[in-house]
Amino acid sequence: MKIYHYTKCNRLDSIFNDGFIATEMKRTLNRAPKFTDNVWFTEKLQYPKTALPLLSMFTETQLMLHVLQKHVHVDLDKIGAIFGSFYRFGFDSTETRFKKWWYSDERVVIREQADWICMESVANKVGDDVRAFWIAEADVLLENFSLEEHVDGGWKTILSNTSLSNLSSKERDVIEKLKEVSYQKCIEFDIPIFEPLPIAA
Incomplete structure (x- = not known):
């Protein structure tokens, strides 16, 4: 099964320069508690x-709006045309390197914390599950990743079966343009x- 890390255009430069997707505390611009x-x-x-x-x-990027109202449409193409x-x-x-959050030891540690219970409740209410x-x-x-861009209401593949350690010239050109x-x-x-960031040993 495929799993996805969703992100925004402004993050691509740092992700590709790092050569990895960093853990959330290393690259956050969000002041919300972690x-x-x-x-x-x-x-x-x-x-x-929850990642918008x-x-x-x-207004559709306001998380509380999605908590209070169901089926609020978020036009990613309209937002993306500007930002x-x-x-x-x-x-x-x-x-x-991947594990299911629901069964993870990390969740066991915090699942009874009131703030975390609230965060998971919000994620479920807005449909993130x-x-x-x-x-x-x-x-x-x-390494062994694909990259898709949201275009015209759907996801368009830009890179597939790609590894930074073994890039073709075409893949390298695509990445440089994205950066x-x-x-x-x-x-x-x-x-x-x-x-x-330095690559962790």
Whole structure:
């Protein structure tokens, strides 16, 4: 089964420069409290409501709106036309670096905490489904991955069966173009540009 890490255009530059998807505490721009330090994935084929960027000009990006009302449409293409496209990295769930969140030791540690119970409740109310979540305990190297972009209401494959350690010239060109677009969006909207992180031993 394929699992996905959903992300935004402005994140691609740092992800590709790092060579991995970093755990959440290393690259967060969100001031919300963190209870874990994992890389998060989902089996769901839709962009998670809990991962939407909060953008004042788009009311549908407000998480509480989705808690209070069902079936609020989020037009990723409309938002992406301004702030940059939405993307998802795909991986095979059978790889040993991934584990199902619901059965993980990490969840056992915090599942009785009131704040975490509330967070999982919100995720379920907005349709993200906690039981569809997967995690990686450590940074996820960009090996054996696919990358898709949300275009015209659906997901278009940009890279498939790709590994940074063994790129073709065509794949390298695609990545360089994505990094440039990402970098320019960071400049345009005054988003911090991260220096590459060292790859963990």
